[in-house]
Amino acid sequence: xxxxxxxxxxxxxxxxxxxxxxxxxxxxxxxxxxxxxxxxxxxxxxxxxxxxxxxxxxxxxxxxxxxxxxxxxxxxxxxxxxxxxxxxxxxxxxxxxxxxxxxxxxxxxxxxxxxxxxxxxxxxxxxxxxxxxxxxxxxxxxxxxxxxxxxxxxxxxxxxxxxxxxxxxxxxxxxxxxxxxxxxxxxxxxxxxxxxxxxxxxxxxxxxxxxxxxxxxxxxxxxxxxxxxxxxxxxxxxxxxxxxxxxxxxxxxxxxxxxxxxxxxxxxxxxxxxxxxxxxxxxxxxxxxxxxxxxxxxxxxxxxxxxxxxxxxxxxxxxxxxxxxxxxxxxxxxxxxxxxxxxx
Numbered sequence: 001x002x003x004x005x006x007x008x009x010x011x012x013x014x015x016x017x018x019x020x021x022x023x024x025x026x027x028x029x030x031x032x033x034x035x036x037x038x039x040x041x042x043x044x045x046x047x048x049x050x051x052x053x054x055x056x057x058x059x060x061x062x063x064x065x066x067x068x069x070x071x072x073x074x075x076x077x078x079x080x081x082x083x084x085x086x087x088x089x090x091x092x093x094x095x096x097x098x099x100x101x102x103x104x105x106x107x108x109x110x111x112x113x114x115x116x117x118x119x120x121x122x123x124x125x126x127x128x129x130x131x132x133x134x135x136x137x138x139x140x141x142x143x144x145x146x147x148x149x150x151x152x153x154x155x156x157x158x159x160x161x162x163x164x165x166x167x168x169x170x171x172x173x174x175x176x177x178x179x180x181x182x183x184x185x186x187x188x189x190x191x192x193x194x195x196x197x198x199x200x201x202x203x204x205x206x207x208x209x210x211x212x213x214x215x216x217x218x219x220x221x222x223x224x225x226x227x228x229x230x231x232x233x234x235x236x237x238x239x240x241x242x243x244x245x246x247x248x249x250x251x252x253x254x255x256x257x258x259x260x261x262x263x264x265x266x267x268x269x270x271x272x273x274x275x276x277x278x279x280x281x282x283x284x285x286x287x288x289x290x291x292x293x294x295x296x297x298x299x300x301x302x303x304x305x306x307x308x309x310x311x312x313x314x315x316x317x318x319x320x321x322x323x324x325x326x327x328x329x330x331x332x333x334x335x336x337x338x339x340x341x342x343x344x
Contacts, residue, residue, distance in 0.1 A: 015089045017100065018042060019049060028053055028061075033103060047086060050099040065097055068172050071143060072099075075172075081134035083154065083170040104168055106155025109218075113150055116159075118225040121255055121281070127153075127167055128219060129282045134169060135215070135273040139208045144184060146174040148214040149193045150221060183207055191234045192227050193217050196265050199235045209267035215276065216262025223251060228263065241265055243303045254281040257311040265306045280312060 013019070021033040030051040036043040054061045072085040084102040091098055106112070109127065113119070119127075131153060138145065145152075148169075156166040176184050183205030187198060195213035197206040220228045224246055229237040243263060245256065258281045261271040271279075301318065303309070309317055 013037060014091060014098065015087075017047070017049060017098075019051075023048070028055060034100070046103045046105075048101045048103045050101065051091070052097045052099070054095045054097070062097075064173070065099075067177075068175060069099060071172050071175050071177060072101075074141065075138060075143070079134040079137045081130045081167055081169055082138075083168040101170070102168065104154035104156050104170075106158045106165070108151045109153040109155065109167065109222075110150035112155060112159070113222055113225075117222055119222050121223070121252060121284075124219065124222045124255075125282050125284070127165055127222070128215070129277065131167055131169060132215065132273055132277045132282070135211060136277055138169075139211070139273055142178040142208075144176050144178065144208050145169070145172065145211050145214075146176055146184075147171060147189050147193075148211045148218070149190050150218050151190075153218075178208070189214075192229065194234070195267070196238050197267055199238060207267060209270045209272075212262050212270050212273065212276070213267075215273075216259050219255070219262065220259050223255060223259075238305075241305045243305055245301055245303065252281070252284075253311045253315055254279070254284060257281070257309070260303060260305075260309045260311070263305050264308065269308055 016037045017034045018037055019032045019034045023031045023033055025031065032049045032051060034047050034049045035045065036047070052065055054065075058064075069085065069088050072083070075082045076085050083104075085099060086102070087100040089098055090096065135145075135148075152169065152171040154168045154170055156168060157163075159165050174188050176186075178184065184207075185203075185205045187201050189198060189210070193214040195206065195210040197204070198210055217228055220226075220243075226246075228243055231237065243260070245251070258271075258276065258279050261279075262276070264270040276282075303318060311317065
């Protein structure tokens with residue numbers, strides 16, 4: 001079916017969708033805010049339109065986009081944190097395709113974290129637990145997202161005090177259905193979130209557990225305000241296998257335990273999303289503003305990712321050294337005592 005395409009000044013209408021505001025652009029796509037035209041009038045509902053331009057240098061690009069669309073339709077409506085896809089159609093030329101999706105006015109979680117983070121543990125739990133439960137279902141369908149990151153989590157509404165935020169998972173452009181296969185092999189994703197087995201580029205391949213590694217990176221970023229391996233030598237840092245927990249943030253045992261279990265180097269020993277969703281970090285009823293890990297410890301410490309730590313069963317397994325407190329630390333201790341009187 002040939003698409004109906006009408007120029008309207010700076011806007012244009014295609015398949016009864018009015019494209020009025022460009023929200024952004026990427027290497028192969030533009031993103032617009034759009035509304036439907038019904039009997040010549042604009043509907044009140046707002047949507048997002050992804051305008052994709054197929055590139056000749058990527059010969060199978062059209063097949064990849066169709067695979068993305070099929071996966072999104074397969075997941076739409078099955079879990080509340082999945083972005084809803086409404087429609088798709090070809091454009092004015094065979095080299096264009098449009099995907100019409102749910103509009104999320106709150107922006108992405110990466111920008112929100114950069115502007116308002118680091119967050120309290122209560123806030124992180126509210127934002128990420130629905131994502132974890134959604135990935136229980138996504139992985140049960142043998143689908144790997146392969147590009148899970150804060151930038152691909154959208155806030156439905158701009159956050160308001162006292163209102164629980166709603167997060168949606170988007171961008172399934174790199175998603176892959178394992179079907180009867182055990183592993184995938186293509187090296188892809190965002191380097192800051194890529195698991196060790198993706199970097200290895202070997203014949204063993206990788207499984208759904210790469211999304212768990214990405215989830216651990218998101219959790220760390222939201223709690224500490226930086227990425228686990230935040231520099232231009234991410235692959236080298238991962239091979240070194242060291243996680244650094246900074247001194248400036250005090251974190252609960254539950255939070256640290258979950259991070260370490262998500263970031264185990266061996267995917268076989270890495271936690272699953274079923275275990276993440278049921279982890280004590282998300283089951284806490286009262287979150288204090290500061291939850292100290294070890295009394296008497298004041299410096300940052302390093303943890304290896306090739307170890308199977310379990311902080312909840314053995315809080316002293318990390319063997320944290322005791323250091324002499326500075327004036328700053330002593331003053332901070334008094335502030336912590338005051339903050340700990342406040343609970344949510």
